[in-house]
Amino acid sequence: MIKLGLTFVLVLCVSVLLLLTACNGRPLRSTSDFVAGGNPQAGWQAVQDYGCHTCHTIPGIPGPDAYVGPPLDEWASRSYIAGNLSNTPDNLVEWIRFPQDIEPGTVMPDLDVTEDAARNISAYLFNLR
Ligand code: HEC
Numbered sequence: 001m002i003k004l005g006l007t008f009v010l011v012l013c014v015s016v017l018l019l020l021t022a023c024n025g026r027p028l029r030s031t032s033d034f035v036a037g038g039n040p041q042a043g044w045q046a047v048q049d050y051g052c053h054t055c056h057t058i059p060g061i062p063g064p065d066a067y068v069g070p071p072l073d074e075w076a077s078r079s080y081i082a083g084n085l086s087n088t089p090d091n092l093v094e095w096i097r098f099p100q101d102i103e104p105g106t107v108m109p110d111l112d113v114t115e116d117a118a119r120n121i122s123a124y125l126f127n128l129r
Helices: 002-023 040-049 089-097 115-126
Strands: none
Touching: 040 115, 089 115
């Protein structure tokens, strides 16, 4: 009986934890169906570490809305990146790392994003549909 009670409490704790994580907007998965090697969970963190949200409004990222760049909602439904590249996960990685090479003079700066971080960010954005 006590064992059953303990199991119940444990299950309850884990559920509450998962719920809290979900409320935070952080995706629960660490693998992506869309971006090979991408980790949406790590991407959620990387977006904030690199400060993408200081210019873009991005669903699930805490903080005030910003409109220096376009909002990145429903990203997976987009056809083009910056009106320039087809919206594929690999092209998005390229854009995140080298926007100034792709569109010289764009307001979006090269932020020295590592290949891994860009892949994780791409995985996060491709989760937005
Ligand atoms: C200083 C402001 C600024 C920062 C910081 C910034 N961006 Fe941008 N971003 C822009 C602007 C401006 C554009 C529009 C570029 C264009 O269309 O020429 C843009 C375009 C984009 C696009 C294409 C949007 C579309 O509608 O096609 C994506 C995706 C994007 N940024 C992702 C990111 C990510 C990820 C980061 C963080 C690593 C980031 N940006 C950081 C300003 C910024």
